[in-house]
Amino acid sequence: MDEIRSADPVLATYLEDADVRLWSQVHCHGDTYNLKTSNIAESINSALKPARGFSISFLLEFIREKLGKWCWKRREDALSLTSEHSRGVEHLLAIQSEIEDTMSVQPIDG
Template sequence: MAEIRSANPDLATYLENADVSLWSRVYCQGDMYNIKTSNIAESINSALKRARGFSVQFLLEFIREKLGKWFWKRREDALSLPTQHSRGIEYLLAVQLEIADTMTVQPIDGWRFFVKGGKMDCVVDLEHGKCDCGVYAVEKIPCSHAIAAGTSISLHISTLVCPVYSKDYLFVRILREIYPCVGQQVEERT
């Protein structure tokens, strides 16, 4: 907070007075699953910009068509994935694996390990998906410490990732089709 205060005192004061669970993922009561949700309204407004000024019926058809295209593209992307997880998750795992390769691991018991290296030494609990660095519990994606601990006992990295990041979950979330309203004429603004 001192670093934020030195850069922007007003922002630091605002953050101190605001509910910390609203701006800090560590204190959020729910699971965020590595998804940014800030400015979602602006994103939707931008996507619908071309339909502004038309009738409500045209706007609804425009939204249906846009969602149909998005779902179709994501369904095709999910089907074409060559790995267990999305490309973004696989990239994160590869980066974390490179860092993990530089660490040393000391077993504590069957599921807990003391991992030395990186920015800090940590105790990792693979059974409960936790690490002292806090990243594993928040992201639900193994941090470099967890990967080092897992690979030390020959666990495949993908078994350490929360199932919601799997290709199967991705596909199920976008499985539904969005059908057009057949036989209805949508009038455009002239």
């Protein structure tokens, strides 16, 4: 907040007056807009953990190999798809289809 206040005092006052749960992911009690809270740097750091402590040349080769494997796996997965959608989207569409079969549509006026 000190950094925000030094950059824009009016904004800092506005945020302090607003409900902190409306603008801070940390204080939100739910899954706001289905955002993921972990960032890509954490994921990469976790994937590179086995190569820590080795020489820079080993680390670079490890990264090259890891990225190559990821790209190859995703390419193979994409080539095996039977529709234009990813497996995740197909799964969501299947669930949505099951749910929509239980719903009824009613006109809103005469």
